Amino acid sequence: AQSVTQLGSHVSVSEGALVLLRCNYSSSVPPYLFWYVQYPNQGLQLLLKYTSAATLVKGINGFEAEFKKSETSFHLTKPSAHMSDAAEYFCAVSDRNAGNMLTFGGGTRLMVKP
Amino acid sequence: NAGVTQTPKFRILKIGQSMTLQCTQDMNHNYMYWYRQDPGMGLKLIYYSVGAGITDKGEVPNGYNVSRSTTEDFPLRLELAAPSQTSVYFCASRWSGQNSYEQYFGPGTRLTVT
Numbered sequence: 276a277q278s279v280t281q282l283g284s285h286v287s288v289s290e291g292a293l294v295l296l297r298c299n300y301s302s303s304v305p306p307y308l309f310w311y312v313q314y315p316n317q318g319l320q321l322l323l324k325y326t327s328a329a330t331l332v333k334g335i336n337g338f339e340a341e342f343k344k345s346e347t348s349f350h351l352t353k354p355s356a357h358m359s360d361a362a363e364y365f366c367a368v369s370d371r372n373a374g375n376m377l378t379f380g381g382g383t384r385l386m387v388k389p
Numbered sequence: 390n391a392g393v394t395q396t397p398k399f400r401i402l403k404i405g406q407s408m409t410l411q412c413t414q415d416m417n418h419n420y421m422y423w424y425r426q427d428p429g430m431g432l433k434l435i436y437y438s439v440g441a442g443i444t445d446k447g448e449v450p451n452g453y454n455v456s457r458s459t460t461e462d463f464p465l466r467l468e469l470a471a472p473s474q475t476s477v478y479f480c481a482s483r484w485s486g487q488n489s490y491e492q493y494f495g496p497g498t499r500l501t502v503t
Contacts, residue, residue, distance in 0.1 A: 284429060307490045318393075318479060318494035319432075326490055365431060369490050375483060376422065376447060377492060379431035 277302045277368050281380035289388045294338075294353040296383045298366030301347060307369035308349045309377065310340055314362045322364070325349060336360070361387045390415050393495035395480050401501045402470040410465040410498050412480030419485040421463040422492060423447075423455065425476040432479060438463055439485070470502045 282297040300306060307326050311319040323334025330342045340351045349366060363384045367377040396411045414421065419440045424432040434447030438457040452474060454466040463482075467474060477499050481492040 279431075309491060311494075316497075318496045319481075320494070321491045324491050375420065375490055375492075376434050376437055377432070377481075379433075381429055381431045 277370050277378045279366050279368050279378055279380035281366050281383050283383055285384045287386040287388060288356045290358055291355050294356045296351040296364050298349045298380060299347055300368045302368055309367045310351050311365045312362050356387045358387050361385055393480055393482055393493055395495040395498050397498060399499045404470060404502060406470050407468045410478055412463045412495060413461050414482040416482060418482035420483040422481040423465045424479045426479060427476050472502050475502045476500060
């Protein structure tokens with residue numbers, strides 16, 4: 276069974292500071308990994324994905340994530356936070372054996388202080 | 390394209406009532422999914438479908454039923470609603486082609502059972 280752990284249910288940063296949201300996964304096969312963002316009262320929007328190509332993946336809105344197999348991690352970063360980045364972020368791993376269902380982490384709420 | 394649409398946006402049910410949550414996608418995706426989102430718990434898969442006429446259980450299927458008579462529609466049925474089914478429900482879809490693993494989400498249905 277696959278699982279995803281997001282360390283820190285709430286992260287607070289100042290505007291302009293580095294954003295680092297942590298994600299660790301467990302998977303019995305090479306994984307596909309995703310980061311989604313959810314703004315209040317909205318659905319989930321794909322930020323970026325890793326599908327076994329380049330280990331450093333760039334996404335929308337200046338976010339990027341690095342796949343580290345040795346650490347089973349897929350942390351999300353952004354060099355400089357904007358107020359508009361305040362949202363909930365979900366890391367997910369895809370199970371190829373079950374219709375590519377997604378297993379989600381518990382989410383991290385990012386707060387950006389002015 | 391409208392993408393993935395869900396109706397209704399909000400609903401309040403009394404215990405024991407039943408209802409159907411509607412989900413439609415216009416992207417000709419074969420794969421469709423139903424998730425529920427509870428606070429601090431991420432999203433959990435209820436049911437999924439890999440094509441018209443084919444459905445399978447996810448992680449938390451009890452108390453729900455689905456059908457998939459067309460590629461576009463994937464309704465979720467709640468029979469005998471219970472307070473434990475109070476949640477936000479998301480429908481998602483995915484193309485089944487190679488190198489296309491991300492899921493596209495609808496805006497959600499917020500359901501309260503009292």
